Amino acid sequence: MVKYEHYDVWDFVKDEYFLSWVRYGDPEAEKFWKKWLTHYPHKEEDILLARSIASGMQYASDDAPSEKESIEMFETIVKGRQKVQTQKQITISQYIMRYAAVLILGVGMIAFYMYSSQESTPIVEEAPVKWIQKENPRGMKSTIWLSDGTKVRLNAETVISYPEQFSNSLREVIVEGEAFFEVKRNETKPFIVKSNGVETRVLGTSFNVKAYTGAGRVEVGVTEGKVRVTGSGLGEQSAMDLLPNQMSVINLETHRMEKVSFDPAETLAWRDWTLRFKKKTLKDIFHEIERWYAVDIEVGSTIDLNQSYSGVFENEPLDAVLKVLAHNAEFSFTINDNKVKIK
Amino acid sequence: MKSLKLTDQRSKSDAETGLKIHPINPFQSLTDADIWKAIKSGDQKALSYIYERHLNDLFRFGCQFTQNRDLIKDCIQDVFIAIGYKDSNSSVSSIKSYLFKSLYREIIRRLKRDGRSKELQEGSFEVELDIESSMVLKDHHREKLAKVQSGLKALSPKQRQVILHYYYDGLTYDEIAQVMGIQHKNTVAKLMSRAIEMLKQITISVILVLFSTF
Structure with missing residues (x-):
């Protein structure tokens, strides 16, 4: 009960238990909230407002199928399903053919080839795939090799998921964070990287994917070969082909995709343990340092985080990097374990 | 707008008034996964139940991506026809989100097939706050x-x-x-x-x- 004492209107709007009352009329929740209000009667206005907001959100568009349309559509659906049902029965008899073919395999290979070549689209049930997940915490980088020979370098604060064995038709991995891929060429099995709703599809090439959760954007930069990037949720028009030294920047908020050229030396410096900034704001630089050295940086209010700097640090310790920055940006700093204070 | 909401049993009107708008329907007490199984086994009542329940929501969702009503209707039909036939091995735990996702895919597929990808809009999702029917009067x-x-x-x-x-x-x-x-x-x-x-x-x-x- 006390938990909600200091809630404002918007805290209520977000609260799941509050919603189970105002949106879904859950009787338990209703009992609780009514009782709660008797203890905190001065909150009644906030509760009323929150309730109006949470239950008043609706689509501005108002078009719906008419009764007649609705009935016609359902009739089409039922007819359509009957038709598919019949087709399905035919497919089942093809299945039986296939099992027959497998039986004949015991007798002679030739028979098997004859049947299986008649099969235009073989339906192969794949065994459940075991997925592996590797995670780098802040301050750590690593290299892994996938079962197809592809080499992946993972930056700090990065999670990659991939199947123990790739399927017969494609190679699919999921990345959150930043990773550099050197993909083993295989024309018949495209390699797909999924990251924050952005799909990068290649046959064999080298490219970098930067998709940190919360960054609001995904960057895909290519160093070799050709890459196709698609943003899910936007359809075909969002597909973009990239050539070496081109980078696609996808803004996840506006869902715009933009092609820019990029400098591999800067973008990929992390691979070689080199911290490199080119006209980056202090805000970005501090963020990068936090990730790089696994520290938390606390910045005093007098520091202007929007001034930008350039610099290269090859495998330098944290205090050396901060010293150089402090000298240029005119701040002082203290390091205590993994806490950095900047004034 | 309000009348549309009546088809959703979890809608505001129910919550506020405590009225059951639907006649008692045997499927109401079933989980989505169970209803899904029923549809796959050929139960037409189960199909009709989820059709009635989600049609307006699906249509409104489709309207966010294209203004072509007929296209949306066709796509909704195809989504319902395909239930249980495509992805026949997968079970579905949330029918509504499955239907939304399938409809979106179908709209894209059709527009692409007909070479009309240009008609696809970025989802507009205009929100309105229903102030009129709000209980707050001050x-x-x-x-x-x-x-x-x-x-x-x-x-x-x-x-x-x-x-x-x-x-x-x-x-x-x-x-x-x-x-x-x-x-x-x-x-x-x-x-x-x-x-x-x-x-x-x-x-x-x-x-x-x-x-x-x-």
């Missing part, structure tokens, strides 16, 4: 709600989509992630909390401006 409450209403226009389409799916369609973060093709529900939670934060800031700043003019 004028200063109405003014506050009107500010929220104008604040909604400042949100990005993605943020509006999350808000509508969450507050209106009653989808969970997991289900929204599925519909929007987002890998993790945390990303949805972030979109949402940023949207709410923006609304909060907008409402506060408008109030401040009003005060300062006096």
